Amino acid sequence: MPTATLSIPTADGQADAFAAFPEHGEQHPGVLMYPDGLGIRPVLREMARELAGHGYYVLVPNPYYRHGPAPVIELPEHIGAEVRPAIFARVMPMIEAHTAERILSDADAYLTFLTSRPEVGPGPVAVTGYCIGGLLAMRTAAAHPGRVAAVAGFHCPVAADGPDGLRRLLSTLTARVHLGHAETDITPAALDELNNAMDAAGVVHTSEIYPGTVHGFTMSDTDAFNAGALQRHWDHLLPLLGGTLITG
Template identity: 30%
Template structure:
């Protein structure tokens, strides 16, 4: 599908949040997928991934995940300074604020004529965690979580007992979990811990582990694996088409 793109500023309890929206140019109503970025916010690789998804018949909304902590429009570089700033933001923003961001996006999109009222979530790295977290919202029907960090380790700030691992049993949507076996950020023991929790809590999920490093989807840098990326795009698109 040919696409159209625009940016909006959505009001949240913690301030205005800039989002980029990618959707088919043709008239109609489409399922909406909230796509959560890495710590670097809306970089060129994130935009390209959003376009790939949108071109398959979805409205894809990409928020600035740390809008409270940066000027509107901030994009961090894939370098040491950008990584340090992004990690600092990750550990500064409570999960509860991400929850309210998700609710604000759903509320906004529900009023738009191009949204058919069906919602999914997808993310990479911390964005994979945020997609998992978004699945706690009962409006999210399906989530695709790629090498989701910090779920197993409970390292993101939140109220006691409100971490994503503990709340796994509250997830009612269908999850697609994709991991790189060579990812040092989520080692084997961490993946096994999440897998067992999903089993114990009777969550509807599909699980894939591939021979890939962290950020193997990102089409910049020496960890990019194009063949794996194409396989994962197809799995994600099929998952959303089936569930949304």
């Protein structure tokens, strides 16, 4: 599986990124994959390679590039409960510095770079994300309705600024959506409200709580990992992409 470390021009400098893509040389649909709050690391590279193996060019940017190249902070091979407080004490200031203006500016740069790659075919792309990356994915899709055909988010917030922010986001969203929620992240009542809002906005979607999960369930290097839920994630993500992106 070919991979590459790349540099994406943005308004604020060069964002480092990881890409994975099929071995054969023809063009493939593009997927922008946002990492979770802990950033690019081996588990994200492995997930990008897994997705690329299904026929996609997968670009994983470092959202924290303003603070340095990935890994911005040193991480252990396994991120257990005993180290999480110290890690998030360092990560949260970077997340808080990633303003809405920066999110949208970066999204435009990432999509422009992705669609200009010689390995990426014409047509719309997809965006997927994990944890805070799911929020970035949703905002990217809403800001680029003509370029993003599908968006997926897993154990992620959907809108960070309440019901009004959710309505604004959904008002411009044309992509098909899948959201996989952790049991610890959303109540059944809140899920109903979210799904009703997407129905009212005319957003084509699936949105469900993955049973028996906690926040971070896709990440195999954390205590939150749930192998069955990770497979459920693939079982939703792959048909979503296959039904919306142009394949060769």
